[in-house]
Amino acid sequence: MKLQKLILREIRMPLVTPFETSFGRVTDRRMLIVEVQSDGVSGWGECVAGEGPFYAPETVETAWEILSHFIWPILKEREFATAADVWASLETIRGHNMAKGAIESAVWDAEARQKNIPLWKLLGGVRQEIACGVSIGIKESLEELIATVERELAAGYQRIKIKIKPGKDVTPVEQLRLKFPRIRLMVDANSAYRTEDWPHLKRLEAYYLMMIEQPLGWDDIFSHVDLQRRLDTPICLDECIHTEEHARAAIELGACRIINMKLGRVGGYTPAKRIHYLCQEKQIPVWCGGMLESGIGRAHNIALSTLDNFSLPGDVTASRRYWVEDVIDPEVTVTRNGTIRVPDGPGIGFSPRVERIESLSARKEVLE
Ligand code: OSB
Ligand code: MG
Numbered sequence: 001m002k003l004q005k006l007i008l009r010e011i012r013m014p015l016v017t018p019f020e021t022s023f024g025r026v027t028d029r030r031m032l033i034v035e036v037q038s039d040g041v042s043g044w045g046e047c048v049a050g051e052g053p054f055y056a057p058e059t060v061e062t063a064w065e066i067l068s069h070f071i072w073p074i075l076k077e078r079e080f081a082t083a084a085d086v087w088a089s090l091e092t093i094r095g096h097n098m099a100k101g102a103i104e105s106a107v108w109d110a111e112a113r114q115k116n117i118p119l120w121k122l123l124g125g126v127r128q129e130i131a132c133g134v135s136i137g138i139k140e141s142l143e144e145l146i147a148t149v150e151r152e153l154a155a156g157y158q159r160i161k162i163k164i165k166p167g168k169d170v171t172p173v174e175q176l177r178l179k180f181p182r183i184r185l186m187v188d189a190n191s192a193y194r195t196e197d198w199p200h201l202k203r204l205e206a207y208y209l210m211m212i213e214q215p216l217g218w219d220d221i222f223s224h225v226d227l228q229r230r231l232d233t234p235i236c237l238d239e240c241i242h243t244e245e246h247a248r249a250a251i252e253l254g255a256c257r258i259i260n261m262k263l264g265r266v267g268g269y270t271p272a273k274r275i276h277y278l279c280q281e282k283q284i285p286v287w288c289g290g291m292l293e294s295g296i297g298r299a300h301n302i303a304l305s306t307l308d309n310f311s312l313p314g315d316v317t318a319s320r321r322y323w324v325e326d327v328i329d330p331e332v333t334v335t336r337n338g339t340i341r342v343p344d345g346p347g348i349g350f351s352p353r354v355e356r357i358e359s360l361s362a363r364k365e366v367l368e
Contacts, residue, residue, distance in 0.1 A: 001111060002079050005037040006072050006103070006367040008064060011294065011360040015322055019292060020138040022165035022192035023054040030060050031294050033327075033357060034067070036106040043110025044352050046297035047102035048264030055190070055291075056098065056218070056239065056265065063099040064365075071096075071103055072367050083108040083122075087270035097242055097267035104268030105300050113347040118303075120342055120349075123269060125306025129339045133159030133313035134321070135188065135290060138168055142175055149176060149183075156338035159184040159210065159313040165192040170203050177207040184313070188213035191239055195223045198230050210312075211236040211258050221246065224255035234258050238289055242266060247275045251282045258312070260289040263300055272304060280309035288314030295319055295328030299348035302332070302340055316340060327357050 011031050018027040032047035047067075049058040070093055080086060086104045093100070112119040134152045139145040149160055160180075162172060164187045176185060186209050193201060193215045201215055211234045216223045218239035228235045234257035241247050241259055243266065250256050259279055266272050279286050288305040291297065301316045318334045319326035326332070328350040334340055343349025358364075 001038045001083075001107075001114065002077060003036055003038050003075050003107065004077065004368065006067070006076070007035040007037075008067060008365045008367070009033045009035070009357060009361040010060060010064070010363040011327065011357060012362050013294065013323060013360060015292065016320070016324060018137070021163045022138070022190045024052070026051070026292065029292055030362075032060050032063055032102060033294070033296055034102040034106045036103060036110055038107070038110045039114065041110050041113045043106040043108070043113060044296050044348065045102045045104070045106030045109065046293055046300065047098050048262065048291035048293060048297060049098040050291075058096060058098045063096070063102065066093070066096045066099040067103060068365060068367055071099060075103065076367070080107070083111040084270055087268055098264040101264040101266070101268040104270065105263055108269050109347040116346050118342070118344055118349050119347050120303040120306040123273065123303060123307065125303065125342070126308045127306050128342045130302060130305040130310070130316065130342060131158050131313040132316055132334055132338050132340055133157055133161055133184070134317055135161045135315045136163065138163045138165060142172060145172055146175065146179055149180065153180070153183065156334060156336045157317070158338040159186065161186045161188055161213070161315065163187070164189050166197070170200075173204055173207045173209070184210050186210040186213065186236075188238070189215045191216060191218045195226060198227055201227070202231065205231065205233050209233050213260060214238040214240065221250050221253065221255045224250070225253045228254055228256060236260050238262070238265075241275070244271060244274050244278060247278055251279070251284055257284065259284055259286045261286045261304065261310075262289040262291060263304055264291060269304070273307065276307050276309050285309065285311045287312040288316050290315035290317070292322060294323070295326040295332060295350060296348070296352060298332050299328060299350045302342055303348060306342055313338070327353050327360070329353055
């Protein structure tokens with residue numbers, strides 16, 4: 001397959017409700033949507049970089065720049081036997097995984113569409129229904145948090161994750177446990193704590209959490225080793241894992257017992273699959289994280305979640321939790337059992353609503 005054209009679009013959509021983490025609050029999303037044209041077929045991808053460099057170093061602006069000035073010149077008019085070869089061709093560019101992941105995943109979508117098969121099958125996925133949990137942002141009040149959890153459980157979601165930060169951790173977890181003694185509950189700190197906070201984090205162990213996600217520094221695998229030794233609760237790493245080498249180091253050193261996988265954070269399907277199979281070999285469960293994606297990124301997360309070792313519910317949820325109206329057809333919906341049925345159409349299995357995407361675009365660049 002030859003890649004003839006790349007179209008970058010920045011769309012803007014307000015979130016249904018603001019999302020707050022230990023690193024900040026998002027009310028409006030800016031999303032870089034990638035369309036790659038190959039032999040008459042369009043493949044679609046989403047760059048999960050945020051508005052600012054607060055989750056990871058990349059932003060919408062840096063990703064746009066890297067895609068148009070460095071990635072596209074390498075890929076354009078190149079003949080690829082398969083999308084699986086794209087990742088290696090980008091080796092000379094260090095980092096910028098979110099920019100790479102956006103286009104790499106779009107090429108996978110294009111290949112699946114050209115072969116007229118679902119992307120999940122092309123990837124080697126093994127299941128047609130994926131398990132879903134929700135990620136709930138930091139709330140002003142406990143009442144609001146409890147009401148939100150009640151609503152998500154009623155919708156069927158199988159696991160509740162709440163965001164925590166110092167001062168908003170033990171009490172909300174304790175209250176949720178009192179109110180919902182048997183639910184699958186976990187927390188995500190987005191690197192809000194330091195090594196010396198370990199006795200405080202230890203207090204969370206009274207509430208039977210499935211895992212504590214990314215408690216310490218975003219690039220600090222080493223400190224998590226010490227913390228995991230002190231905790232019985234599994235640590236799950238998110239921000240720390242950008243490469244297969246990071247995953248190997250974290251697993252071998254004992255920095256975590258679970259890994260949150262994000263396509264954008266690791267740079268696309270080829271590295272995600274490698275990390276996934278490494279984890280499987282080492283008996284480390286993985287699950288699919290989310291980045292407040294539009295339907296395009298959501299559809300990719302669904303495909304990724306069909307791989308064998310995605311054995312825990314992911315942060316992959318219905319479009320309506322984030323958007324009044326999504327940019328794909330149909331929108332992503334969740335069953336009463338808290339699952340998503342994986343679509344059987346070609347590629348990502350959802351159709352990008354191109355006119356809507358065009359009308360939401362604040363910026364567009366066509367590269368040939
Ligand atoms: O840490 O998993 C995270 C959203 C933005 C940045 C980082 C994270 C998150 C989430 C949201 O937890 C997950 C979702 O998209 O539902
Ligand atoms: Mg996280």
